[in-house]
Amino acid sequence: MMPVIELEHGWSLMETGILKLKRILEGCPENFSGEEYIALYSAVYNMCVQKIPKDFSKQLYDNYADVINAYNKETVLPYIRTKHGEYMLREFVLRWNNHKVLVRWLSRFFYYLDRYFTARNNLPSLNLVGLTSFRDLVYQEGQSIAKDAVLALIHKEREGEQIDRALLKNVVEVYVGNGLGEMEKYEDDFESFMLHDTASYYSCKASSWIEEASCPDYMLKSEECLKKEKERVSHYLHSSTEPKLIEKVQHELLVVVTKRLIENEHSGCRALLRDNKMDDLARMYRLYHLIPQGLDPVVDLFKQHVTAEGNALIKQAADAVTDQAESASGVQVQDQVLIRKIIELHDKYMVYVDECFQKHTLFHKALKEAFEVFCNKTVAGVSSAEILATYCDNVLKKGGGTEKLSDEAIEETLEKVVKLLFYISDKDLFAEFYRKKQAKRLLFDRSGSDDHERSILTKLKELLGGQFTSKMEGMVTDMTLAKDTQIGFVGYQSDKTKLGIDFTVTVLTTGFWPSYKTSDLNLPSEMVNCIEAFKAYYATNTKHRRLSWIFSLGTCHILGRFDKRPLELIVTTYQAAVLLLFNNADRLSYTEILEQLNLSHEDLARLLHSLSCLKYKILIKEPMSRSISKTDTFEFNSNFTDKMRRIRVPLPPMDERKKVVEDVDKDRRYAIDAALVRIMKSRKVLGHQQLVSECVEHLSKMFKPDIKMIKKRIEDLITRDYLERDSENPNTFKYLA
Structure with missing residues (x-):
């Protein structure tokens, strides 16, 4: 049997080892040998495994705590109390590091006690007892003094002085370590004071800087301060402090002065935008x-x-139109200039959104809302939808109209035009104007390229869906098919009797193209023969389609045999029909022409006006005047001549705008009806306000519906037994299947 070790004897052995450990901590060049460590461990082990009453585990546990408490009171505290400022911090850190070494070694000596006695009796571990002693005796007394010293050093660093960052990092570790796994001590005893001190410091700085510095200079200072505070965290503060510290700095330097800084008249946000200061805006x-x-x-x-910039462009264009009101071409040019400038404006501020504001959704939304404001304004009574459609027409015409652009530039321009369309509310109005102009380009061979025609339709389809572009795509397809049909007709003629004149027919699908005015024009015999020949050919290809002839779109090349020299005249089918009458008569009255052609007074007056009252006076009107009367007579002007060998005789332009708007309004009524029925069919019962709001949302992709119009359509649907009012609540509607 092992001899029994009494507490006094065993503890005296432990005291010897503890004393040596203290000397080592105080700087003596000593070390524990393996034999010494085993002897101390064995002494504790033997005193813990002896049978009661010789089991001294409880006494050893208490003595352990007493030793550490005594060391802190008698050695550590007196040293710390004699130091001040930075020296106190160094001592504070040294004593904390020494204390951790003391606890670690003693925990090894008393390992068996910790493993069995403390665990079995649910007592705090020896490590926890040791660290708690430092916290309650040393840390509690020194933390406030240390905190003041640390804050003073941080203040010095903020003012540009060099400090010992490693020391501060070690002091912070003392605060964190004495939390014993929690951040409470660090946060309550140090961080809260440091954050308050930070707020006070930067509040003073902000008050001074905002009075002296411009907005860009102020932001530079603020950005530098935020950068340094982040560095401060990385060098010696705990990482959990960073968001709180940055929030304090942001609040004092930025939030408090937001209005004065950003709205500064001379150097704020507006001034930066005005002066294109992209770096400052990015900051x-x-x-x-x-x-x-x-x-x-x-x-x-x-x-x-x-x-404001967009509105200024609209005003500038409106003023220019007013100045050039007498010149239709001048007005059109101003419209085209306006669209170019709006595209440039959009390009400019998209760069700002992408580069300065990092594509942030708020700025995309702001840009969209800004463009929606001025892109939906009229210019001298012309809607933005029409102006944009005209711009597209100008770009897509042969030679680019007034725009001389390469293929790549045209593609890029079309891309930008479609982006602008996104901001226009009346997309259906744009579609109708665009379709009208597209039809003229295709029918009169004015289109610059089929590829570009299809390209813009692809872009429009991506933006607004296939329904938006279906008719436009059908028109382009029709033109391709029409060319094949014409080739077949030419081949058909080679086998039959030749017509003697060149005759080209373009066959169109009724549903794709705009509606055109038709009339029962009495054609000259030459034209009748051509039409009959084509009818015969077309009947060989299909028996289920009926041809409806639209003479208003036709073009004729006729030879005018004038006295001085013959001239080729490019005229419309109607104009040609009028002129060919003079092959059989030198002089005709208005009434005779009217009866022979079977036209309305309005149509014939317009034709005769173009041939006798405008630039090219191919007919002589009696009496001479600028208007056509039913009593006028007309004579072929055999003396007419021109420096050109071929001339195009234009018809007076017609204002199609009113008809387009009327057609769109009619289509909108149908669209509103369809939307209301679709919504009610799925919901069955719905309140008035909700029905209206859902209808607006449903249609807003194509146009912004008028609330009054929606209400009228609801009433109309009620009268037509699609909907009914609830008998108890008149503001609720029911769907009638």
């Missing part, structure tokens, strides 16, 4: 985008600025 975004709602004032000013 403003970087500073404010991490602050909750921090970007809101920047977004508002951005939207206001873009809206």
